[in-house]
């Protein structure tokens with residue numbers, strides 16, 4: 208495992224970044240779309256540019272505030288306060304304001320379980336459930352500022368749980384259900400969560416995910432957790448620990464149906480969400496109430512052009528930021544009707560998604576490029592079997608989309624009539640930052656186009672100066688409402704990681720280029736994070752896991768391109784003496800990583816090597832490993848302490 212300095216991005220090298228893509232196709236918004244859109248002209252950009260803070264204040268005034276703010280923005284880099292002095296409870300904008308008038312009985316969530324069970328929950332019903340569950344939390348001693356960990360599958364109770372926390376000012380920390388018990392444990396302990404909300408299990412590709420069982424393993428080592436609430440999803444076997452574990456449905460039966468909202472300062476924390484970093488330890492990204500809500504509300508409204516009778520569907524899991532912002536907070540703040548699906552896209556068949564679109568008349572569909580590449584591989588016969596004519600707008604998120612996938616999405620899923628919004632943003636940015644506005648912006652396959660109104664981004668060089676050749680680092684040059692306010696418990700890491708590269712400008716860690724039309728093309732991560740199927744994995748985290756295996760002495764992990772996943776992991780591993788190399792050991796090492804982190808971190812390749820290539824100062828030369836793993840010709844090797852090592856590694860790789 209190599210040493211890294213958090214935030215210094217020592218290993219970062221922009222490779223081939225000046226190499227502008229050759230994509231020339233342009234798609235203008237269909238006039239019929241523009242005619243009905245929330246944003247019809249470029250005026251919105253001009254208005255926002257002339258007074259960005261005023262623009263966001265206007266957006267914020269469309270939400271429910273208990274007390275209006277006295278100042279739009281207080282910017283003291285790297286600390287921003289938005290809507291200073293304002294007081295609100297976010298659930299009032301998501302629920303209370305929708306339970307009078309025509310939205311009262313409107314479907315908020317049309318949920319479908321993987322086995323085919325269905326539930327439709329209206330705004331009024333969701334409001335009641337959130338209120339009740341907020342009372343359950345209160346009765347179990349949860350107060351404003353307490354952290355509540357949530358480890359749930361994609362069931363409506365997940366939305367209820369997060370909003371119940373928000374109702375009483377507790378800070379939720381959701382851990383994706385695919386993470387291992389150890390990952391769950393580390394996140395619970397980092398945040399000192401007082402409670403865990405989980406389920407007996409969940410369905411995935413017909414299999415059962417034993418969430419409570421995994422949670423029990425984690426909880427053996429989580430002293431801060433006093434109570435555990437268990438949602439009953441199926442009839443899964445589990446152990447109940449008397450005194451600590453509580454059934455969700457039992458408590459809900461007894462709970463009072465109204466819970467007075469706790470009014471929060473605009474800058475009070477709303478949630479923590481952990482994401483990978485360039486070191487082994489995940490970062491607890493902190494978001495606050497007023498700014499975050501304003502950001503997700505307005506981007507959802509304009510980017511997805513949401514209308515009264517739309518049926519929106521985001522296929523992400525709420526365990527990631529996409530689900531937080533564009534399943535829970537953004538859509539509900541806009542009184543949208545949305546589909547929520549529990550399971551896998553290829554269960555029972557590879558047309559499950561298209562069946563769901565057809566059955567529910569989905570009009571807006573938001574997914575990841577990696578999913579689109581899988582659909583392409585499965586073939587167009589699957590979508591062609593279904594009536595997808597209800598769709599009017601498509602979106603992508605999570606990784607760069609290759610133009611071929613964009614074109615396939617446009618033609619096969621969108622029937623050539625739906626605009627595509629390729630949205631760039633991050634866990635840290637809270638909401639969409641670079642995106643087309645579907646009724647205004649012409650799109651180019653592979654480009655996320657322009658910053659959202661009120662957002663300013665640039666492509667700069669190492670020193671923060673705008674680049675002349677179009678390629679460089681992406682930077683956000685002005686504060687924005689949904690920006691992260693910190694890393695839980697680690698001020699220094701927050702400053703080092705995002706704000707130390709250039710004074711006053713945010714460093715997202717992505718390489719990008721800008722073309723003659725001022726369109727942004729995001730090229731991907733330039734640090735030691737790898738984007739696998741749209742999920743961020745730290746190579747350091749996988750390395751430190753591998754070196755914890757008793758047979759491993761050293762490990763270096765690099766990302767290499769993968770046809771479906773975008774990137775995948777190749778692990779170069781040095782073993783202790785007298786360890787036999789065989790297929791079993793490879794499988795064993797891969798499983799070890801899955802057990803310790805989760806299935807998304809499984810290395811695709813494990814390559815054994817007697818040594819790792821290092822510089823004279825002992826730094827592992829990842830670039831060379833990446834080249835070897837990709838079968839490329841090796842570059843300059845003169846800085847190697849033992850140049851022969853590379854040839855040996857290369858030979859072994861070719862034999863593998």
Ligand code: WTA
Pocket residue numbers: 482527528529603604605606607608629630631632633634635655715716717729730731732738741742743
């Ligand atoms: C990548 C997901 C290109 C990028 C919302 C970023 C993208 C990381 C795009 C954040 C896009 C996200 N085009 N790359 N449209 N959207 N990314 O925190 O590398 O899970 O830094 O947030 O995903 O991933 P995160």
